[in-house]
Amino acid sequence: MDSTYPAYYNWRHKLAAYALKFTAWAVLFFLILPILVIIPLSFNAEPFFSFTPGMLQLNPEAYSLKWYAAIFHSHNWLMAIRNSFFIGICATIIATTLGTVAAVGLASDTMPFRRTITALLLSPMIVPLIIVAAGMFFFYTRFNLVGTFTGIVIAHAALGVPFVIITVTATLSGFDRSLYQAGLSLGASPFKVFCDVVIPLIRPGVISGALFAFVTSFDEIVLVLFLAGPEQGTIPRQMFAGLREQINPTILAVATLLIIVSILFLATLEFLRRRSEQVRKGADTE
Numbered sequence: 001m002d003s004t005y006p007a008y009y010n011w012r013h014k015l016a017a018y019a020l021k022f023t024a025w026a027v028l029f030f031l032i033l034p035i036l037v038i039i040p041l042s043f044n045a046e047p048f049f050s051f052t053p054g055m056l057q058l059n060p061e062a063y064s065l066k067w068y069a070a071i072f073h074s075h076n077w078l079m080a081i082r083n084s085f086f087i088g089i090c091a092t093i094i095a096t097t098l099g100t101v102a103a104v105g106l107a108s109d110t111m112p113f114r115r116t117i118t119a120l121l122l123s124p125m126i127v128p129l130i131i132v133a134a135g136m137f138f139f140y141t142r143f144n145l146v147g148t149f150t151g152i153v154i155a156h157a158a159l160g161v162p163f164v165i166i167t168v169t170a171t172l173s174g175f176d177r178s179l180y181q182a183g184l185s186l187g188a189s190p191f192k193v194f195c196d197v198v199i200p201l202i203r204p205g206v207i208s209g210a211l212f213a214f215v216t217s218f219d220e221i222v223l224v225l226f227l228a229g230p231e232q233g234t235i236p237r238q239m240f241a242g243l244r245e246q247i248n249p250t251i252l253a254v255a256t257l258l259i260i261v262s263i264l265f266l267a268t269l270e271f272l273r274r275r276s277e278q279v280r281k282g283a284d285t286e
Helices: 012-040 066-071 075-106 114-125 129-141 149-174 175-186 190-219 224-228 233-244 251-284
Strands: none
Touching: 012 175, 012 251, 066 075, 066 251, 075 114, 075 190, 075 233, 114 149, 129 224, 129 251, 149 190, 149 224, 175 190, 190 224, 224 233, 233 251
């Protein structure tokens, strides 16, 4: 007896379930395959974007780590890596702070125009990036922010705020507000209750939002193309320039490293999600 499906499933239900699984795996394979092909090509000993006969024959001499070494011997790539981390970290700090405060305020029942404010804060996720970039470019020219780190950090922080609001708001849905009232009744200031009671309980959502904000900034290129100068180049912009000007497998090596970083982020998010579920289940059983 097949224990995978409920006992009331007939052959039509099982056939539909198998068809759904096959379709899901086919779509996943279609989406993942182009990414997986990049990884072996990044070890190509020849400066080609295709599999050489030696690689297909699994000849060890056809594989090399020289494109990975080239990353750390290139001034442009090192500058791009440094800029991406600097802009991403600064934008994440700003977006996490503003997004968390906004989410806590929007979670209050006494907040006026809550739906309108929420829609405005989430609008950077809806408006096409090319429109946001063009608008920021003309706005920044009035304040001489084009071609500066400050301008890019502010722009990336604006993109990251919606992700923080969404994740923190989801965490606040299971928050017991009587704890906040209890802290105030004991004489603590609202700021102290926020730091000592609210923040520890919503920490998984805050960290998840910060990770999303960092990844958004790390992967963003449209705003950088509009707003960055020669000294503010990031990894995506360097990859874009490399594809146009000088194609070599160094781009594939960088892409492979970014895939590894993305996998680490996804694993961290999954860990935080399970941790948040455990905290919520523990609170429900008390």
